[in-house]
Amino acid sequence: MLELKEITVKVEGGKEILKNLSLKIEAGKFVVITGPNGGGKSTLAKLVAGIIKPSSGKIFFNGKDITNLNITERAKLGVTFAFQQPVRFKGITVRDLISIAAGDTNMDEKKLCAYLYDVGLCAKNYIDREINASLSGGEIKRIEIATAIARKTQLSIFDEPEAGIDIWSFNNLTGVFEKMRQENDGSIIIISHQERIFEIADEIIVLADGQISMQGKKEDVLPKLFTSEDKCSFCTGGIQ
Numbered sequence: 152m153l154e155l156k157e158i159t160v161k162v163e164g165g166k167e168i169l170k171n172l173s174l175k176i177e178a179g180k181f182v183v184i185t186g187p188n189g190g191g192k193s194t195l196a197k198l199v200a201g202i203i204k205p206s207s208g209k210i211f212f213n214g215k216d217i218t219n220l221n222i223t224e225r226a227k228l229g230v231t232f233a234f235q236q237p238v239r240f241k242g243i244t245v246r247d248l249i250s251i252a253a254g255d256t257n258m259d260e261k262k263l264c265a266y267l268y269d270v271g272l273c274a275k276n277y278i279d280r281e282i283n284a285s286l287s288g289g290e291i292k293r294i295e296i297a298t299a300i301a302r303k304t305q306l307s308i309f310d311e312p313e314a315g316i317d318i319w320s321f322n323n324l325t326g327v328f329e330k331m332r333q334e335n336d337g338s339i340i341i342i343s344h345q346e347r348i349f350e351i352a353d354e355i356i357v358l359a360d361g362q363i364s365m366q367g368k369k370e371d372v373l374p375k376l377f378t379s380e381d382k383c384s385f386c387t388g389g390i391q
């Protein structure tokens with residue numbers, strides 16, 4: 152369903168953030184992308200969503216070349232992206248946002264509440280709140296996750312959904328993703344550093360220094376994940 156072919160992303164000064172990266176994600180898969188900080192995970196997610204363009208290489212979605220399509224055009228084809236730092240929309244309420252995402256502007260309250268309940272929010276307190284700066288980072292993040300779930304698109308990408316979510320709610324969040332996978336036959340890509348998320352994946356991809364250093368079924372990758380030594384080759388040691 153998603154294929155990246157020989158993708159390179161260069162930034163000013165010529166630094167390569169993604170280096171000739173090729174990757175295939177099959178339909179219906181739950182894939183977790185992890186790896187050291189600065190490895191290129193968010194860059195990869197933004198590239199798939201259409202927020203940034205590759206310096207070279209091609210991106211295919213269901214066989215169609217989407218390399219030059221922007222974020223809106225890709226969204227129309229069924230690519231949803233949930234930001235690490237979600238955006239706030241002045242004047243739009245939580246009710247508006249979720250019902251627009253689900254394509255059902257007359258969505259009944261029960262259904263709306265169920266989406267909020269799943270992400271650990273009490274609907275009564277949030278349904279008519281405006282998506283503005285009065286919402287905390289964790290609250291807005293949960294609303295964004297609820298919105299992505301309501302969209303039920305073919306490909307949903309979440310960039311560190313755990314960021315800003317308290318540890319108590321985090322356990323429920325893994326349940327939300329499991330439910331999403333059961334109810335939606337689309338693919339899910341989650342960028343995460345959390346072992347609990349790795350455990351519910353079909354496939355794990357480790358991205359380090361702009362390249363895939365490991366990729367495979369959860370059963371094969373997990374045992375190697377915490378034994379591999381990804382150390383900085385520049386530094387020779389820590390503080391003496």
Ligand SMILES: Nc1ncnc2c1ncn2[C@@H]1O[C@H](COP(=O)(O)OP(=O)(O)OP(=O)(O)O)[C@@H](O)[C@H]1O
Pocket residue numbers: 162163166168186187188189190191192193194195
């Ligand atoms: N516009 C830019 N100019 C220069 N360097 C950049 C630019 N964008 C990203 N980088 C660098 O590219 C590398 C990859 O960034 P990216 O945000 O994709 O990493 P990440 O794997 O998501 O990291 P984290 O786990 O910390 O979120 C980092 O070293 C980052 O500093």
